[in-house]
Amino acid sequence: MFHKSKALPSAGARSPLRCNRFVTAVTLPLLTFTLVVGMQGAGNGGGRGAKDPGVRGGTPGAGTPVSGLTANQLAFFSAGIESFEEQDTVTSGLGPRFNAEGCAQCHAQPATGGTSPFVNPQVAVANDQGATNQVPSFITLNGPVREARFPYTLDLKHIDGGVHALFTVTGRTDAPGCNISQDDFAKAAQEGDLIFRIPTPVFGSGLIETISDATILANMNNNLSQKHNLGVFGRPNTSANDGTITRFGWKAQNKSLEVFSGEAYNVEVGVTNELFNTERDQTPGCQFNPTPEDSTNFDLDGTSLPSDLIRFTMFMRFLDQPQPGTSSPSTQHGSQVFSQIGCALCHTPSLTTGLSSVAALSNIPANLYSDILLHHMGPNLADNVSQGVAGGDEFRTAPLWGLGQRIFFLHDGRTSDLVQAIQAHASGGNRQYQSSEANGAVNNYNKLSGGDQQDLLNFLRSL
Numbered sequence: 362m363f364h365k366s367k368a369l370p371s372a373g374a375r376s377p378l379r380c381n382r383f384v385t386a387v388t389l390p391l392l393t394f395t396l397v398v399g400m401q402g403a404g405n406g407g408g409r410g411a412k413d414p415g416v417r418g419g420t421p422g423a424g425t426p427v428s429g430l431t432a433n434q435l436a437f438f439s440a441g442i443e444s445f446e447e448q449d450t451v452t453s454g455l456g457p458r459f460n461a462e463g464c465a466q467c468h469a470q471p472a473t474g475g476t477s478p479f480v481n482p483q484v485a486v487a488n489d490q491g492a493t494n495q496v497p498s499f500i501t502l503n504g505p506v507r508e509a510r511f512p513y514t515l516d517l518k519h520i521d522g523g524v525h526a527l528f529t530v531t532g533r534t535d536a537p538g539c540n541i542s543q544d545d546f547a548k549a550a551q552e553g554d555l556i557f558r559i560p561t562p563v564f565g566s567g568l569i570e571t572i573s574d575a576t577i578l579a580n581m582n583n584n585l586s587q588k589h590n591l592g593v594f595g596r597p598n599t600s601a602n603d604g605t606i607t608r609f610g611w612k613a614q615n616k617s618l619e620v621f622s623g624e625a626y627n628v629e630v631g632v633t634n635e636l637f638n639t640e641r642d643q644t645p646g647c648q649f650n651p652t653p654e655d656s657t658n659f660d661l662d663g664t665s666l667p668s669d670l671i672r673f674t675m676f677m678r679f680l681d682q683p684q685p686g687t688s689s690p691s692t693q694h695g696s697q698v699f700s701q702i703g704c705a706l707c708h709t710p711s712l713t714t715g716l717s718s719v720a721a722l723s724n725i726p727a728n729l730y731s732d733i734l735l736h737h738m739g740p741n742l743a744d745n746v747s748q749g750v751a752g753g754d755e756f757r758t759a760p761l762w763g764l765g766q767r768i769f770f771l772h773d774g775r776t777s778d779l780v781q782a783i784q785a786h787a788s789g790g791n792r793q794y795q796s797s798e799a800n801g802a803v804n805n806y807n808k809l810s811g812g813d814q815q816d817l818l819n820f821l822r823s824l
């Protein structure tokens with residue numbers, strides 16, 4: 362949850378050395394990447410001609426509800442998608458600070474609920490309705506949707522870690538008299554105190570919610586000797602509230618879809634709601650509505666039309682898992698290679714859901730390609746933000762279902778190229794963080810023939 366986010370309290374945190382390293386890791390990811398390839402692959406990593414075939418075209422393999430829902434559940438799904446696609450105005454709760462005007466602006470590709478689209482809507486959002494925002498340098502028309510966090514406060518004196526919204530409602534015709542400034546992202550970038558997160562897709566998220574803790578732990582304890590031989594460990598993130606395994610977000614920091622909806626509505630869009638009911642910026646003159654801005658509809662008879670919060674939740678909970686594209690001898694062989702070289706030790710191909718009060722979600726194989734565990738990913742990927750038990754270098758194994766139709770990869774969207782996404786998994790340790798648990802698998806990838814590498818990439822784009 363947002364308020365539990367904090368940056369890693371590392372001893373050398375504010376030393377110039379830490380800053381240099383941080384700048385290398387965050388502001389110059391390409392440079393870091395070059396170093397890593399040189400270190401790991403002895404020049405053979407990308408050098409065998411294997412290429413990412415690119416975003417798979419054709420009809421979206423996602424966006425429909427799970428089969429077997431009741432008529433009433435389907436009605437909730439339909440009401441939910443409508444709310445998810447809505448754009449808020451100041452009158453309906455937008456701001457005072459925000460990253461976008463509605464869920465579907467960020468969760469869009471290849472269908473509503475997905476990830477960053479080809480054209481980043483944040484560029485237009487910056488000046489919508491007369492808003493006078495400057496577009497920060499890391500937001501570009503053809504780049505990924507991004508949100509920003511500062512690991513430390515702008516004076517670098519205190520731990521921060523929280524999301525700093527990119528935009529304000531200042532200048533909008535529906536926010537007369539409000540005059541607040543954007544945060545200083547240029548300064549944060551200069552200080553090396555800026556990290557990014559891109560949207561994760563929510564397809565199949567109701568299934569992720571329904572996988573039992575016991576299933577996750579049993580899978581964690583599978584193939585232990587094979588995992589340890591390759592340097593793979595992994596542990597769950599857990600809720601500070603009830604101790605159970607949390608699943609959602611890049612660091613598996615959030616417990617449920619409802620909690621994520623409440624947080625996202627307030628943090629991304631600025632709409633207070635029954636889970637997060639306080640405005641994050643309470644500057645007088647910029648408060649246009651009583652709070653919470655989204656709430657249960659008391660004007661009805663209590664049996665219908667719940668809050669947006671519940672509608673978002675139901676839409677996401679009922680969204681089916683992405684369907685893969687057509688398989689070929691190459692993708693079938695690539696799938697075997699994926700397991701043989703150790704990718705599947707973290708990216709578990711399938712976990713079966715437990716018993717849900719929604720029958721259609723019960724006992725379903727969720728082909729998510731994730732163990733829902735945190736792994737140490739090395740200084741190259743580390744973002745210095747700690748959430749729940751996840752340290753600054755730990756991330757949830759990113760689910761790979763739907764990968765074939767995704768445009769941007771890794772938590773900060775640093776690449777659109779699968780080969781670079783794989784190479785970025787590898788880095789040696791430094792004073793602050795241990796080496797990546799994926800080094801062994803990436804070494805194995807780099808030793809493959811060009812043909813095997815190509816089959817693996819084709820397999821990934823078939824997902």
Ligand code: HEC
Nearest residue numbers: 460461464467558559560561609610611621625626629673
């Ligand atoms: C400005 C873009 C943006 C908007 C608007 C946005 N999100 Fe997100 N969403 C993100 C980002 C970035 C993440 C990853 C955050 C992280 O892990 O730190 C995310 C992650 C999620 C996840 C976690 C999925 C998973 O499996 O990890 C859910 C659920 C979610 N968003 C729901 C919503 C809902 C509901 C709304 C509308 C109220 C919304 N989002 C609006 C950017 C956005």
Ligand code: HEC
Nearest residue numbers: 704707736742756757758759770771772782798799802806
């Ligand atoms: C030690 C566990 C581990 C191993 C082994 C591993 N991965 Fe990953 N993978 C992760 C984590 C964690 C992330 C998210 C990292 C981040 O965003 O910073 C990730 C992200 C990815 C992504 C980007 C997905 C996205 O949503 O942006 C791809 C593609 C990927 N892995 C493919 C592979 C392949 C192919 C292999 C085998 C060569 C592999 N991984 C081995 C843990 C692992």
